[in-house]
Amino acid sequence: xxxxxxxxxxxxxxxxxxxxxxxxxxxxxxxxxxxxxxxxxxxxxxxxxxxxxxxxxxxxxxxxxxxxxxxxxxxxxxxxxxxxxxxxxxxxxxxxxxxxxxxxxxxxxxxxxxxxxxxxxxxxxxxxxxxxxxxxxxxxxxxxxxxxxxxxxxxxxxxxxxxxxxxxxxxxxxxxxxxxxxxxxxxxxxxxxxxxxxxxxxxxxxxxxxxxxxxxxxxxxxxxxxxxxxxxxxxxxxxxxxxxxxxxxxxxxxxxxxxxxxxxxxxxxxxxxxxxxxxxxxxxxxxxxxxxxxxxxxxxxxxxxxxxxxxxxxxxxxxxxxxxxxxxxxxxxxxxxxxxxxxxxxxxxxxxxxxxxxxxxxxxxxxxxxxxxxxxxxxxxxxxxxxxxxxxxxxxxxxxxxxxxxxxxxxxxxxxxxxxxxxxxxxxxxxxxxxxxxxxxxxxxxxxxxxxxxxxxxxxxxxxxxxxxxxxxxxxxxxxxxxxxxxx
Amino acid sequence: xxxxxxxxxxxxxxxxxxxxxxxxxxxxxxxxxxxxxxxxxxxxxxxxxxxxxxxxxxxxxx
Numbered sequence: 136x137x138x139x140x141x142x143x144x145x146x147x148x149x150x151x152x153x154x155x156x157x158x159x160x161x162x163x164x165x166x167x168x169x170x171x172x173x174x175x176x177x178x179x180x181x182x183x184x185x186x187x188x189x190x191x192x193x194x195x196x197x198x199x200x201x202x203x204x205x206x207x208x209x210x211x212x213x214x215x216x217x218x219x220x221x222x223x224x225x226x227x228x229x230x231x232x233x234x235x236x237x238x239x240x241x242x243x244x245x246x247x248x249x250x251x252x253x254x255x256x257x258x259x260x261x262x263x264x265x266x267x268x269x270x271x272x273x274x275x276x277x278x279x280x281x282x283x284x285x286x287x288x289x290x291x292x293x294x295x296x297x298x299x300x301x302x303x304x305x306x307x308x309x310x311x312x313x314x315x316x317x318x319x320x321x322x323x324x325x326x327x328x329x330x331x332x333x334x335x336x337x338x339x340x341x342x343x344x345x346x347x348x349x350x351x352x353x354x355x356x357x358x359x360x361x362x363x364x365x366x367x368x369x370x371x372x373x374x375x376x377x378x379x380x381x382x383x384x385x386x387x388x389x390x391x392x393x394x395x396x397x398x399x400x401x402x403x404x405x406x407x408x409x410x411x412x413x414x415x416x417x418x419x420x421x422x423x424x425x426x427x428x429x430x431x432x433x434x435x436x437x438x439x440x441x442x443x444x445x446x447x448x449x450x451x452x453x454x455x456x457x458x459x460x461x462x463x464x465x466x467x468x469x470x471x472x473x474x475x476x477x478x479x480x481x482x483x484x485x486x487x488x489x490x491x492x493x494x495x496x497x498x499x500x501x502x503x504x505x506x507x508x509x510x511x512x513x514x515x516x517x518x519x520x521x522x523x524x525x526x527x528x529x530x531x532x533x534x535x536x537x538x539x540x541x542x543x544x545x546x547x548x549x550x551x552x553x554x555x556x557x558x559x560x561x562x563x564x565x566x567x568x569x570x571x572x573x574x575x576x577x578x579x580x581x582x583x584x585x586x587x588x589x590x591x592x593x594x595x596x597x598x599x600x601x602x603x604x605x606x607x608x609x610x611x612x613x614x615x616x617x618x619x620x621x622x623x
Numbered sequence: 624x625x626x627x628x629x630x631x632x633x634x635x636x637x638x639x640x641x642x643x644x645x646x647x648x649x650x651x652x653x654x655x656x657x658x659x660x661x662x663x664x665x666x667x668x669x670x671x672x673x674x675x676x677x678x679x680x681x682x683x684x685x
Contacts, residue, residue, distance in 0.1 A: 158649025166643035209650035580679030
């Protein structure tokens, strides 16, 4: 029997990861040889003979006992529903895992781009520096209300829905944010339901009043800060071309102080819901230093993500495959810093290293992925619908508009995007629909990756971005390394 | 790295001694179609990232 295992080494240590059960084991040299042979499909007798040749019969026998224990304890012989190729003409097995059909999606959340404008001019901005390639504009209260109605009317009566305020910069339209929150709460309460709120901000306009409002209202807040002053200011100047890091850092620290105080007061002391999120580029390949800098500023929930796109080489800030070895070492350096902080009683959360072995997402969630175009959509200031915030403004991906009226005489409903061929195509995306992903060892951690990134790089919704794949696998290995070191 | 598996090994009939294969975590994940209709967890992009979301980093609220 061939075991589905991914074996890797980091820092002189050896690890085995089983994708189907999300299991992790640490190995020594005989253990490595044993599991390598098991992954190659060798029989127990073949494994015994192989290991005994180098390490003796007692070690070989023990390795086989421990292998049997691992298989039993972690269910390594559990069948993988994705094994094998899909049968042409047969019903799509993905239908069993999707919570709703692509023809009739049941929304869970909406991203409201309340502002297609921004008070920064970030050089790497995927949103065209806030305006997504179109005219700068703000969402009106009428469009926002229509979006709330659209969400609540198309969410299948689910007890909880979510609205994410995004942009551009949502604090440029805080008045509409406030009105939308009030309206959504009112409408939800009428139906005995609840709407949760999150907001992503560059924190430039995050003054004391804004901090208080966000702390009292938002379930989660994402605050953008790249790290060290020279790193942040290189890529995130203000609209007037000035530095923004110092003011942004001060505002974020003020907000985090409120949030941490709230968490301490709350019964049961729940996790403090904020993330300080930065972007690293080829201009700061030593990004672990930025994470360390942010941690020493007292910011303990961090995310640093690789830039998407951009010029590669000759001083460009875009990332290419040549950067991968150095980035791998940098992730390990960051993991070792987090481990030191953990040991010193100063826990630090780095988003991509946070895994919940006992409380992670279920198999169904891992198989169906992010839900873009099905459970999650984005709305522009004029009410246009897109599969997600990354698709906004992309030619050919507009799904409809939340402000349109009832169904047209021909039966088509412009306010119901699912009926379109595009809606079915995007809404039907799941892990198994991506051929290269079906057999990848990281498939149940990645879930097929970002559809928008893949399409942007390859031109196909079914093919992942190769660089993104490499980075994700690298990060996943390091997160497993960190998990093992924190556990043992 | 060390972990004392001696009692476990004894119960399993494995000879005492340092392990060559040390289980760290896992085994909980299992294909369960009953959970396909559950939608309690967050959509990925609302967690933190917005550009490189990974479903595997999420937490099941149940």
